[in-house]
Amino acid sequence: MKEPQLPETNLPRLVIIGGGFGGIELAKQLKNRPVQVILLDRHNYHTFQPLLYQVATGGLEPDSIAFPLRRIFKGQKNILFRMAEVEEIIPEHQTLKTSIGNINYDYLVLASGSDTNFFGQSEIEHFSMPMKSIPEALNLRSMILQNLEEAVIEKDKEKRVALLHFVVVGGGPTGVELAGALAELKKHILATDYPELDIKQVKIYLIEGSANILGSMSAQATQKAKTFLEEMGVQVLCNQRVLSYDGEQILLSDARPILSKNVLWAAGVKGAIIKGIPKEAITRGNRILVDEYNRIKGFSDLFAIGDVAAMLTENYPNGHPGVAPVAIQQGRTLAKNILKIIKKEAPKAFCYRDKGAMATVGRNRAVVDLGKIRFQGIFAWFVWMFVHLMTLVGFRNKLVVFVNWVWSYFSYDRGTRLIIRSFSRQSMTEDTAAK
């Protein structure tokens, strides 16, 4: 009975899978152009992933960092949104199997982003918490707050300590930001809201496999971020592999085991590929090999952009970094190229303009690399906030996030530490299945 109910037109049809940074940029660039654009996403909103950690730590409402996809494209006649889960691509028939029926395409773009990579360690996958979507960030928030409530009533010292130890695995921007936010939560919230707890028992660890946190940034940024974290009381452990985690204790390759019921996994991502992409087009980290026009290896009508794409170039022999600017720029270039391809003109090769990288550690503490220009501290923190505010989709979101940040800055509070839905392993499994 269900059918996508897509209007028939004479225009070629471009289907985009995923309403992340790349997908929405591509669609936006094609408004009022001679192509019918169908955007598919399993959610009805775009998620601003860089601020998920603030949702997880009670600094922001989930609604503030998400934006309804239908609203982005309102009034644009050639762009349609459908909420759907894509099950399989059948390239030989130019067809997608989806949860709302089959959809035909003339051109297909995978902008499906990335999922958390547990590197095949199923025990860790089961017991640790990922943070790649709003439901996952909310689960994380609920788990942290539930464990604090549990710690208040736990008599057994070892068990209580495990509830109060927070281990963040992965020293990239997400891990650094999460560890910093937890340190602030400890300092400004736990000390006053949980008088029953011995605040000295609350410990935050950041575990990194390589020699440095923020390995993709400058040595200066790396060093300063570590200093910031340590000033805030985070124990940074580098050169550590996680050997195992059984839900109670995490074993490291080169340090003492840590008792912890809160292990947050930010150690890696892998491309969110879809059934039907041939194996030979898939490379390291589950990314899809594309040429310099973002065309998937072996196809003329299939494209991939953003996190899920691996475009191996001279400057980026392992593919581009999985960050928003790459996805946005690829979306923009591909929009022009699709129009050229339709007109049978030659497409233009993608060239990434790296504008730099930044990460925030906490109040007045951030690190910014803009090419050769590098700075850290309070000015970097303001730059970080400004860039993130400006990149957020929607004026209401900008406004509400700004109000929350100003309020938090002066009050030292985090307003939204509510367990809206209680977390259990059970419910997480369902979310993951249903997301």
Add this chain to the structure above:
Amino acid sequence: MKEPQLPETNLPRLVIIGGGFGGIELAKQLKNRPVQVILLDRHNYHTFQPLLYQVATGGLEPDSIAFPLRRIFKGQKNILFRMAEVEEIIPEHQTLKTSIGNINYDYLVLASGSDTNFFGQSEIEHFSMPMKSIPEALNLRSMILQNLEEAVIEKDKEKRVALLHFVVVGGGPTGVELAGALAELKKHILATDYPELDIKQVKIYLIEGSANILGSMSAQATQKAKTFLEEMGVQVLCNQRVLSYDGEQILLSDARPILSKNVLWAAGVKGAIIKGIPKEAITRGNRILVDEYNRIKGFSDLFAIGDVAAMLTENYPNGHPGVAPVAIQQGRTLAKNILKIIKKEAPKAFCYRDKGAMATVGRNRAVVDLGKIRFQGIFAWFVWMFVHLMTLVGFRNKLVVFVNWVWSYFSYDRGTRLIIRSFSRQSMTEDTAAK
């Protein structure tokens, strides 16, 4: 292993069940007084119920109308919060059985509020949507948005129409506000965001069992609210009982059946009583009979306030209305009386000061009764907003709600129409069980 871990003191211990309006007012009034107060709630936050309908219809984030209970009482040494589900009261042992272990009390106050009353109609309970908690309001929001997405792809006309018909049962303030908000959603959002839908097929019905909506307000308010709703396109059907609802079609006693997949149940509440209260103390609507000091019939150390209490007086032979001001005033009076009872002084009888009633229908449209002073329209709407903003707990919440309202007023938009967690009957049952 788990234990409430409550500190031993020489003070008498007062346990409060429920962090609603009554419970938090009672606890606040007892700060720094010679009594140990233990506040229990199944959630870690206080919910501002009067604005739940805005969460359900995408106008506000859930975090804006909730406030962490621990934060309300931070720094108050004689008040402790524990997140717990109360399973049973054992009055003869002055003990509570809870999900975190047994808790003894010297005095116990039930401030557990009310649940949705389906009047024993289990089929309606299964298929219609209640809205008494934040998880329920979010389920409602998700269901509405999912049904709209479903309508977009539904080919069968009858099925599509059922997805686009909204039936609100119950013409009290909640039902009126919900129906009004849906009418605004239709007018300002659906028309632009869902170009695929025939907006004329979207219909909103408000069903009321008695002769008038807002029956507890003045005839003037009642009449004007009806006019407002009809101007906004809501079909108001009074003198209608709901005979049945099978998930597809709702049968009414005196009107044609309505096809609808969206039946929102706001037709009644019943006291949220707890096992262990003797039957003879329970009266109509599951409320607990109390004397003029809020003491439960037959006990000297058990009290009930707010929605769950029925204090039958000359002016209120059926008990006081289930509204926030009653709960707050009873909490305040009981605080004084508890201190008197501890000192073996005579308590003072409760006397309700009715400050009036109000309801909002939509933009620039509200009705207010303040004793003999009655007004409707834009000024009433501003009064309604001001009173609700001022009653919201927490400065951040006031600020964020204010910003959202100002923004919505000028943009005609509702920012938060996101399906954060998808709704299914299955997940609802779990929430209800777990709430």
